[in-house]
Amino acid sequence: MHFKLLFLLAGSVFVLHGCGSSSTSDATTPTAITQSALTGSYINPVVFEGNPYPQIPAQCYTETSLGRQNACLFCHTNGLYKLGLGNNNPQAGEVPLVNFQLDYGYEPYSAQAPTAAKNYWLNTLAPETLLAAVSAMDIDPNTWVMPDYIQEDNWQSAYNQRQGKSTDWDSGYNQPFRLLPGLNPAALPADSDGFIRSDNEKDIYFSDAFGGNTGWRAINFMPYGIFSPMTGSVSGIYIRLPAKFMQDHSGEFNLATYTQNLELLRDAIQNRLTDTSPRFYYGSAADIEVVAGSYPQGTELAHPLHYVDTLADGTDGKLPGMRATRVKEVRYMYKDEDFNPMEARPDEGTGDQIYGNDEQGWVDNGSGWLLAGYIEDKDGALRPQTRAELTQCIGCHSGFHPGTKDPNFTSGTGNTVDSTWSFPRSFDSDLGWKEMDYLGVRIVDGSAVSTTPEPINRHAGIGEFALLLNHTVSANLYGVMAQSVETQLSQIIDTNNGYSANWTEIKTDSAANFEQSVTQRQTLLREFVTRKDYLNADGTIKGFLLYPQENDAIENARRYRQVVATQRYIYGKDVFAETPISYYHYRDDAIAEVKNDGSPYQFGEIISERSIQLDEPTRFDYKAGDGITLIEENKPFAEGGTYLPDYVPYLQ
Incomplete structure (x- = not known):
């Protein structure tokens, strides 16, 4: 290495x-x-x-x-x-x-x-x-x-x-x-x-x-x-x-000009520029080049x-x-x-x-x-x-x-x-x-x-929160999960609801049991994503995954x-x-x-x-x-x- x-x-x-x-x-x-x-x-x-x-x-x-x-x-x-x-x-x-x-x-x-x-x-x-x-x-x-x-x-x-x-x-x-x-x-x-x-x-x-x-x-x-x-x-x-991004060509402050410049900057930062996108900003900022991935x-x-x-x-x-x-x-x-x-x-x-x-x-x-x-x-x-x-x-x-x-x-x-x-x-x-x-x-x-549906990751082609669940066993970056989330998952992820196993606690009494339990949790979370059980019917993420009690x-x-x-x-x-x-x-x-x-x-x-x-x-x-x-x-x-x-x- x-x-x-x-x-x-x-x-x-x-x-x-x-x-x-x-x-x-x-x-x-x-x-x-x-x-x-x-x-x-x-x-x-x-x-x-x-x-x-x-x-x-x-x-x-x-x-x-x-x-x-x-x-x-x-x-x-x-x-x-x-x-x-x-x-x-x-x-x-x-x-x-x-x-x-x-x-x-x-x-x-x-x-x-x-x-x-x-x-x-x-x-x-x-x-x-x-x-x-x-x-x-x-x-x-x-x-x-x-x-x-x-x-x-x-x-x-x-x-x-x-x-x-x-x-x-x-x-x-x-x-x-x-x-x-x-x-x-x-x-x-x-x-x-x-x-x-x-x-x-x-x-x-x-x-x-x-x-x-x-x-x-x-x-x-x-x-x-x-x-x-x-x-x-x-x-x-x-x-x-x-201020110059807020001004039109005559140097007057103009809300429409400023709005256009902010929209154009968002396109530049989010890789949404096309062949027809302006190469320079609007109004008094017309001498500033639009650079993909860069703020002025x-x-x-x-x-x-x-x-x-x-x-x-x-x-x-x-x-x-x-x-x-x-x-x-x-x-x-x-x-x-x-x-x-x-x-x-x-x-x-x-x-x-x-x-x-x-x-x-x-x-x-x-x-x-x-x-x-x-x-x-x-x-x-x-x-x-x-x-x-x-x-x-x-x-x-x-x-x-x-x-x-x-x-x-x-x-x-x-x-x-x-x-x-x-x-x-x-x-x-x-x-x-x-x-x-x-x-x-x-x-x-x-x-x-x-109330806002889950956004889709443009490159992965799946929901952004689904991507997180698919690659972790905890739904956050520390590898831990709030007890309120654990409780909800144990009610949803159950063989009676069509899952391959019941939601399980992480076992720490032996290395073998630890490996078995985290592997099973990964499998079950991915089933949770595939079945879209992390979403409500309207495509919004279930609140217990995002918001604490x-x-x-x-x-x-x-x-x-x-x-x-x-x-x-x-x-x-x-x-x-x-x-x-x-x-x-x-x-x-x-x-x-x-x-x-x-x-x-x-x-x-x-x-x-x-x-x-x-x-x-x-x-x-x-x-x-x-x-x-x-x-x-x-x-x-x-x-x-x-x-x-x-x-x-x-x-x-």
Whole structure:
């Protein structure tokens, strides 16, 4: 096996282009709030205390149920790279990279650096350590009134501290919320056409026939295993283009022109351009070429990440899609460089320094974008994220750069288009221009139901959720399933209903029984898909697969608040009631995983670190991960195979 850089592919120290910004290694922040150039400093992630590899997500350390669970395919894919569209980071075996569906190929920064094959996500791996940290603070999480907590507003007060005009991507003021997106939460939700309008003159670009247009437009997209309400968070996603995209040829603001440009951009990002598509944008942006898989310079994306409110469905004019008022984070991306990812190829333009500003909560992703993030402090108010926390974002939202910048830390996955995840998966119709609503969630007789039919994956030719069920044994990316889902499946998947066997629990008393039970669950889930029992008669996904029960959502929020109280974000934001089953060693001795030092795991032991190559110190992959996932490259789907190297996230 050959190994090359994993997520970490370090990367780029540089000057910010075309934005009135410059870089410097001096990150001093004056106490006075004054206008200034956007500046940061460099830091090597090897110095991050507690978790030197935050760009490698906690999911990447899980077992695969002996290959029956391949959640890896949704990130580690070659599909977009082979299409030549917005991604230069293939991760399923394209030269020169390792195949992360088959191998645990964690690559350390150097032979002297801490191992990357250790699971540093203690909050997820060992939730009892988090509870111990909370208890040490003399806090009892059971006393928290979580239904009240999630309805408190912490975004508006942060927004009110942002200086300057909301229409400026960079407020220009040297203060903590400098790059908080200029999206006033008081203006939400979006109007029926997706545009966000406001009566506040500070927030608007122009007035259209419907009111003061802020330039922001809501995006509605198809979630999967990491972004459904079952995981404890719900999102709003918003996009804004520079002012010239809102103007007609005479320089006048024009809603129709702006709408055309947003539609054209969606075609470019979703690979829907045809021979008759315009080669340039409309109006005053007619000098900007339309590039497939690439956003124009100056594009902004805002992403508030909310707690889950199982009673909210948007019918009362408030926030839709199970969104609580309180946000866990407000995330932001700004494309500061005119860069098409397909101008680079794998392994180009890497370095080991992260450029950013901890006091203002932003980093450069090394691939043309600035990423900013604001997260709850111990009291629940928003604060800027540190680089150790923001490197988690670089882990997914990044890629390679050919070297037009100084080498900067880069990372990324194979499933993003120009470092973005949501817009490529948005619906290609008016349905895609509205508040994110998680397939049209509504509360009917006290239960959450979906009203938007399951979208079809354009390349796989099957339902997007069906594809997830066919390649996992858990319906999420951690290999676990909520008890409420287990209960429902046990009622549906039964021999009395025509199934080949009854739904079974995963057995962990022996390696043979573990293999038998996960194999049977895979078979039964695939029968579940073939029979379309995961769907309602109208083609919508059954609500119990997407939406948590009220008590489950509250308890999930209670566990997450332990992270907030302790500020242990560097140890993970996903907290389960107990260690997920996918972190345990249930392999037969013949295929046992081993620890860093080569000693084998015992059956039932928690896997806290994985095998690394120690045989040849002179090899390029010395101390790199060399364990195998047990996903079999040549095993046919019909025989239980799950390997899928060319997944593409596009929907019909």
